[in-house]
Amino acid sequence: MPYRGSIHFVGREAELTLVHQELQQKDRVAIVGMGGVGKTELATQYARRYENEYGGITWFNSRANLSGEILAFFSSEFGFEIPQKQGERLLNLKEQVAWCWSKYPESSLPILIVFDDVTDLTNLSEVVPKYHRFEVLVTTRLRHLDRNLIQEIPLDVLSVEKEPGQALELLKRLLGKQDKRVENQLEAATAICECLEYLPLGIELVGGYLVRDPELSLNKMFGQLQEQKLAEKALQTRETLNSTQLGVKAAFALTWEELDSVTQQLGKFLSLFSPQQILWNLVIWVAIGAGKLDNQEKARQLRWSENELNEAKQQLYERNLLQQVEDSEGFYKIHALVSWFLQEQLAESGEIKAVLETTFATAMIARARKIPDPATCEDIELFKAVIPHLEELGKRLIAEIKAAKEEQIISPASVPNDRVISIFVGVARFYEGQGLYKIAEPWYEKCVNVCQALFADDHPDVATSLNNLARLYDTQGRYSEAEPLHKEALAIRKRLYATVHPDVAQSLNYLARLYENQERYSEAEPLYKEALAMRKSLYATDHPDVAQSLNNLALLYDSLGHYSEAEPLCKEALAMRKRLYADGHPDVAISLNNLALLYFHQGHYSEAEPLYREALAMYKRLFPGDHSDVATSLNNLARLYDSVGHYSEAEPLHKKALAMRKRLYATDHPHVAISLNNLALLYDSLGRYSEAESLYKEALAMRKRLFATDCLNVATSLNNLARLYDSLGRYSEAEPLHKEALAMRKRLFVGDHPHVATSLNNLALLYFHQGHYSEAEPLHKEALAMRKRLFPGDHPAVADSLNNLALLHFHQGHYSEAEPLHKEALEMYERILGVNHPNTVTVRENLANLQQQLTSPSIWKQLVRLF
Template sequence: MSELGARASGQGRIFQTSGDQYIEEHHHHYDAGAGGPLFGRHVVPPAGAGPTAPDSVRMPLVGRPPGILRNREELREVLGAAVAGPGRAVHVVHGMGGCGKTALAYWLFNEAVREHGRVGFWVNASERMSLRAGMLAVAGDRGAAAGELAAAAAGQRAAADLVWHYLDHSADPWLLVLDNADDPTVLEGGAWLRSSDRGTVLVTTRHATSPLWRVPGVHRHALGVLPLEDAAQVLCDLAPDAGDLESARKVAERLGRLPLALTLAGSHLAHQLLESWSMDEYDRKLGEESTAIVDRGASGRGAGQSRQLVGRTWQLSLDALAEQGLPEATTLLRLLSFLAADPVPLSMLVPVARGEATLDGLEPVLRPEQLEPALKGLIDHSLAELVQVDGVRCMRAHGVLLDSVAGGVPEDRRASVADAAASLLEAALPEKGSDSPETRSRLALLAPHATRLLAVAADERTATLGVRVLRQVYESGDYAAALALAPTVVGAVRGILSAEHRLVLDAQHLQGTALFRMGRFAEAEALHREVLERRDALLGADDVDTLHSCAALSQSLDLLDRDEEAESWGRRALDGYRRMLGEDSTEALFIWCGLIELLPQLGREREFSEEGPALIEACERALGADHPTTVLARHDYAGGLFEFGRYEEAESLARPVLADRIRLQGPDHPLTLSATSLTARIAHGLGRIDEAIEIMKGLSERRARVLGHEHPFAAHDRAWVATWQAEARG
């Protein structure tokens, strides 16, 4: 090794030079599995598959488009001028929940598209997963190739840089709406929030004071409640037959002139069937003590006030639905309130409609035949809306409304509601171990609801569910999403259970594997060492989870240039797997691949020559020729033969490995690119310099396309070409 102490990340490439002529390359291939977060089934994205993304980012994620937009003239003029201008502006509209930020964004989106010919993009920024999926879909819309998107999804390329590269080079001017960015940390220090000469960015958020809003080029706009006359007119727009403008003023004032509360009230008045309240009667109902709600506190300025105002309207709507024979609407809305404000797939409710799911303890009981009428009742009263996400029909309610309803659930019923919500979510999760695009899409929809349950109903069941979702997100191959989700799950589970609980250690192990996948090897090593020490003491040296920690620590140490220590922990894992799970277990064979790769780095050719063929034979016998771990074993052995200068033997393995990689993972997969590099270097070692240059030139172009021209791996490819061309001339 050189004094740089460099190591390749993931399936990457590291170059070390002596003078300016000699270059060494080391390859490290690590993949995840279901037997443990790092072992077992080899998880790789399907050939040509990009990251999970919304079916469209060209349409606003608004189920029921706002009607007439009252007031806001001054701000509309400012924002309208921004989308009519040259771009490079970032506008942040902030205000309490329910004040109409999304309605304003919807108006601007249509203004930009219809009046100014801009391409409009709408991204849900409420969660890291939805933000990242939406932004990568924007990059795809602007011309990013499937290989580039897959590399960004797998952490091989900086996702935000890829997106903004394509936005900066867009042939069309654009408007990008980042809606519901109520937690600015999802923007990752501003990595996802940038300005561009080609477009305008609009952010809607409840958070008024984030440092991200205070940098040059960002314009902040506070959005408050409506003026009284406009608030009254909203009610008259929605329920013109319920009363005059004077009566509407009284109701509007009592509701604090909050647009969401006005919408709920107007929808209620417009959809009455058995009774026909006037606005004056509605005003009297709002004044009754029975309509007050319990306010459990709020996060964010103005949230408590908006929850109270909204609570005084939704209870009247639910009372009216109960009088119409739909008390189940209350049960359904309470169930939704224990889930996130993100879209909820209607398929989650199908087992209830079919009578296949029994949700014990709910009052009123959610009867199968009344589920659809209850849902329609919520939609008619604007308590919920229908939206389409990834081609999936979903329902969604406003976050302020859900907070208000959840806060009003009686204490003696909270456990029943939580259990029912957890049951629906558990049944909706994909099959364990699946890594298809459909699985990633479904997990992106369901993960926010698991974290919401952890927040509103903290117990061992929701903790188990949270860790299960984290594991499935990781096993789906979306490592960046898993790393974004992990701190929330780990913190919540540790708060529910003791720090030494097995489930807490599982969550931390998953966090460590996600850190490793994203190239943060020192952090991964420290976390895996901590978890290993606790598992060793709590579970014993031969527990399979303890062995998983040994193997994970070995891999992190390998990438930190600590070969002897890495081998020691890897051997312990291998011996333990063989003893506990069997010689031919997937876990044992996978960690054996990692040890075979270590031997050339340690200069132990004799052991390598004995173990390499034995590993390949064992994999083919136990797993089959096309199993990813079998291909990995052949790949690692070919790479080791090259390192020992045994070029002809290496070529006889490397070319079939490259063909397998192309067939199984596609031409642009990182493992395929690594196999291509090995083939080129072997050709060079055999003296076929022109052939090696041509292979490496093609690889350089593909690597730059997939990982970006500025990526170190792409730069290293160009260095190989330049070095070999100089050698050919000399």
């Protein structure tokens, strides 16, 4: 709960009781009333008074993006894995929010949900929980709510029916026990309350004014209020204020007039901030530091000092124009009605308005530009106080652009067109860095829409905004949505830049990466090569873009099994990144991981392990919470341990990676499928077949939903499930899966490839287990020959094929052919994995069994041949 509640709370006992009674009966209650009447205060007092009757209280400020705020709450507070799909259908935000409420932790007591200051009834209806264990309390200025959805409790101004009256009682409390002006000048006090329409906010403003001037009579105070009301009414040219607003504005105006010029300027300046969470240190930085940004001459015209600002803040605070946020050191808030009055003052302030707006926008854009991609947890903590104000600026700009378009004006007044994109990208990166893709997505979408509205023809910012949205789709595995955006961005950049240009190289790289993620390697390779050549021609020395292109082309060759081409590119990228970044950096960790992956694929485990460990340690320092790179690093190290038989070390890493990926990707995603598959592989190796089968099936189903055509990951899942069935003797279920996997891999990879060799080997093993030796032998020989061509030196896959072919010869009674193959396999395993590895031990036992048969009487040899 953000507010402690006023110590001067009076006159709402009946309303408090009524709220409680209605909530017990109807679950959903709305406190309805005009701005400044005390709706939030009543909700706060209710929650404080009755908190022991609830199993929890959750408070949402409903001026924000409610759906996004709720999803972020459930993700951060409970670590929920929020689904994005139900079967093949994408869930909308309303359905995702409903799912969240259904998973709210159980409690023996009801849960109170407060939606404060609702301004959009449609938004409210989409997020209100439908379960009776929740009691929902809403505050809103909107009237005539849907009674089927919610029960209204109108909150009027303070009552004057009871003597001395609620309004008078509040005024007395504000002045303090020693001040007798209300009792001594009761008629004037009553007139003041009447002039203010008994609105608590207005009474608080006047009470503060009177406290600061103990000699001021209430008669004189009333006269000043009347003058202000009449003057405002006479000068009114905008939409007419109602009498209550006039009364409060009169009280505000009296308070405003006693402020010095610096304090007035500060009040106008604060109206540009989001009113709920204003960090004072941020205000200081924006106000004083902005003059140094981009040579902003207008900003320097303010010439504020920190002491002046602190003194001005104190004046605003003492006059109830600024309030401290409960339990948040250094944070302040402004009442919505006060914020509106301050915005009115800003709108009427002439030239200084442009100065203040430019100062604010320049500083906010400077902060937005510093939000990195990817944003680490450290970055999230650093920038979280800025985000509400960037969001406020973004919303204001959208409104300005819409108004400008209607008036056929090209650009908004407060921000240069070439800076607008930074605001939306900064906010989106902030949420994307936390894995909150559903909240990041609309900001990237708004960025595209704003840029397209500002720039009618081809423009760099339009291309960049398209790329950013496409990359978010890439991250979520939404490749069909990403591809047209990447292509459009590339086409725009090629039209803009007829010659070599970094932006064109970037778009080539992004589109290639999309194709690689879909395993469309033949389409990805020429784009990667073109991007690398372009970047090398642009940058004569070390550059992050060159390192990125080297790394990406290396990964592609690794995926294709072209290890001799991949290794020098991996090493060159790593060396360049280490020269570019002296300390830990995500790009260095990426290169460490990728070089380790290359060694792993070649069976060079002793070279891969220290690189994997170094990469994981670096990622954990950079991203202390959930992050896709941390999950990938955990997964890769676990796979290495699998391969060398260290299963007890592998299992917890696999589980951590899977859990993290499920939290990061709430729907089908290739990375989740990878973790499901890899944990299943581990259980398969440990003989925990029932656990392995369910995970294999889940991974296969997910991959088939993700990839409609031939796909390496689908083939892998087919192969792995088939191997499990083979191990369990369920041959009729295994064979069609093995054949489907082999056919798919042959379509994907023309010529030699490790995955094709694996499928040949596994289908051969299936036939071997069924005693179909004549069908198994040519497949084993083809797999061995291919693996020897792929891996000229020692490699576990070659040793595996040698052993398998030896076993086949043994069971056929061809001992002289089997013995040298077993010996070669054993020597290779000992060199690669050591003498105690399970694979080494198994081959040693196979060789011993064979040698025993060779020394046994000939009758046994004849029997072996027969059976």
